[in-house]
Amino acid sequence: MSEHTPRRTSSLLIAHARLITGAPPESGLPYYLDDGWVRIEHGIVTELGEGTPVHGDLPLLDAAGRFVAPGFVSSHSHLWTSGLRGLAADDQLYDWANVVMSAAREATLDQIYWATLHGAFDFLNAGVTTAFDFTDPREPWADMIDGHRTEPGTHLRPLEHILRQIDAKYDAGIRFVNATRPDSDIGTFAEIRERFRATVEHVLGLDRRYALAAAVMGGVQWAENRDAARHEVALMREFGVINQAHFLETSVALARQRAKFDWYDSAGALGPDFIFGHFVHPTPEFIARTAATGARMSWQAAANGRLGSGVADIPALERAGIEIGMGLDDQACSDLADPWQNMRIGAYSVRASTQDPTAISMRRVLEMHTLGSARILGIDDRVGSLEPGKFADFVLVDPTAPDVGPLWRPVDAYVLSCGLRNLVGVYVGGTMISDGRRALSPLAAEASRRLRLDGLAPATRAAV
Template identity: 55%
Template sequence: MSSLLVTRARLLTVADGAPDLGHIDEGWMLVEDGRIAALGAGSPPAGTTADETLDVVGAFVAPGFVSSHSHLFTSGLRGLGVSETLYGWCDSMLGFTSHMSADDIYWSTLHGALDFLGNGVTTAYNFTDPLQAWESMVDGKRVGNAPLRDLEYHTRQADGCRDAGLRFVDAIGMDVTAGTDDEIFDRFAAEVAHTRSMDPSLALGASIMGQVQWSPRPEAAEFEVEAMRRFGVTNQAHFLESPEAVPLQQAKFALYRDAGALGPDMMFGHFIQTTPEIIEATAAGGASMSWQPASNGRLASGVALVPEMLELGIRVGMGLDDQACTDISDPWGNMRAGIFLQRARTKEPLSMTPETVLRLHTLGSAEILGVDDRVGSLEVGKFADFVVVDPRMPDVGPLWHPVRSYVLSMSLRNLKKVYVGGVLVSEDGVSTNPLAAEASARLHADLPPQAARFGHPR
């Protein structure tokens, strides 16, 4: 059994009920066999020993970030669709992936997962690129006759997360326009089985990539609800995101409501073009939402009414979305974007505070994913997933309000080390994973020839 003792840490535990998000000016943490065994203020109790001691000399030690909404396969497609809103951007980015092989998508996902880890994100809800290739939208819905790729196209994406060493929830599209009803469920069952065959300390669960928003089948919600019940999985739907065809989007909320989806296993991603009635029904049903402020700004989607949702008791997490639509997987930038957007919208500084966004991007995200018993905060028994963030390199000055400084003044340049299960996975932005160099080389070698063959993405 391996062990690690962290000393002289400015701890941010983000434990529920702890004052100031569990901030401790100087503390220690003991890790045994990948989990937090003990932690506290001051020096470790006499006689505390470990195989390795990490003296952080006053740096922050905080939970690894949890991204509750991510598409890791997009890591090689940054900077695209800058003049487009959601669907035009999708045509550019997903139009490119429609030509990718299972091997291509593996390396792209691995590259994206390593990018998350290098930027302090240790757990992600990962939407896989569906087996049915992308089609341009027609009146807010897909035609539904794009070719269906082999099952390996999905399983290799899950493999990429695992091989990177990222903890993940695997989100799978059901592609309900491809095949008979039995074939749809059998295909989904095989995808879920692959994920569940993996090490459960990394593959934290399977989920549905909700596709009702753009499905041409009116019973798509019933398919998803049946799969949730049959396979014991959660569901996150991209919903009410784009500023186009808003009444049509809003009308589709009734499909989920009438199918009985609005429970604690249902999440709505983005959830921007809402109405008071939609928000109230979501709160009453116990569903949650995932907020992607940086992505929503990049794609000109709008600003979700997050303070109002929180006031009604809706559980909220935060996601970094795509590398292709946030371009830098920066959780500090994402938190600040969230604060700034909400304050600009409400003209009320207390509508979104640093303490709130830090919780939402860690424990809050873990809660909506149903994995908060394992990740999201530094508490005894949870996985020892943490970041070491040095406020003196570069120096940000006195820490008058440490938690607020952590959110508002820290950045990726202050991030020195990232640990998953008490094991160093990144130091000064350099991955310790033996596949990191090959992942980078493969993207640079393989993607440009595809662009030359199929057309350069916009």
């Protein structure tokens, strides 16, 4: 268990905020308050309202007209890739992955730790306070050609390769759901189960306010063994965890990808505990089946655009009743970990592809990147909105520095006009952990130093 970073929470009173609570209609709370206040006790939101605060006995944070909004939730992330940006800039998914994912083939335990720590601080600096994170698997990357692996799995790295990534997230102070791939092409199911159990127990042994849950990293897209889906379902059921699988992300080898939908469906994977990551190229039948089972989707708009993967038909998915969250994906394929950019790229691409500016609203993409992501991950009782009883995770955003002008429609302006340049504070549990430029932990500077000194090395052709 990691012991680098103490767990800290704060009690304070926020006043005079342009308060985006992000609360759903069923809560009875307003979504936005023009002069809001929030009472936080020991890292938990206890009360909120508009105008003069009811109680003034806590340290005061005068927002002075700045936005206070829920910390972003990234429902799909690969934090260990933070030192591999700008690579394979003109490649689609498989060729890009062959360059970037191979960088960790020979990674030492220290390298994978510092790379993940750097990625977690990068997210926190961007206002992302909770992340679903796919760890780099124990099975080293095997190149993909037309949707096929070029070589079978032959060996596994030590368990510590996963545990060090878990510890890095914990040390950074980001809340997280940790996803581990079962690596079903190697070993018996008993061996697969034992490997997975060890990672789950490590997550559950940490402070559960930060290590929120364990999960399966669905690996069917990368697998050659149909048993992979059945193995994943067995782990989901035994350990009571969710599963998120990369699926139908790219148009390359699409027929082969689509054939694997039945691998999951016939194994009984689909349901409220199953998430399709990306899901850019489903058939109408896949959409109907996903909706009927209650399975969810995580949308990586910026990454899909960067890799030329396509534009997900979000209106069709929503009409079918599929719950959707948003993720920033790799720092190596979104490059800039910016949730505002992700929201805008998502909204703009949907509006452009439908030629309909009403196809998705700014409030809707904001909901997807906060409470919507928390919902699909099953952690919306703790994060995703500022409501009494939830963690006090929020961003402080100054629309006057630089000045975006009058805020005629504040929530729309928050999404459309604000961004990282306006971010002046990121708080986890009521404690400021970043000023929007640099994380306040001394580990952040050390992570940057280590990444430059001895970071992961990409394939030679990618560095040209």
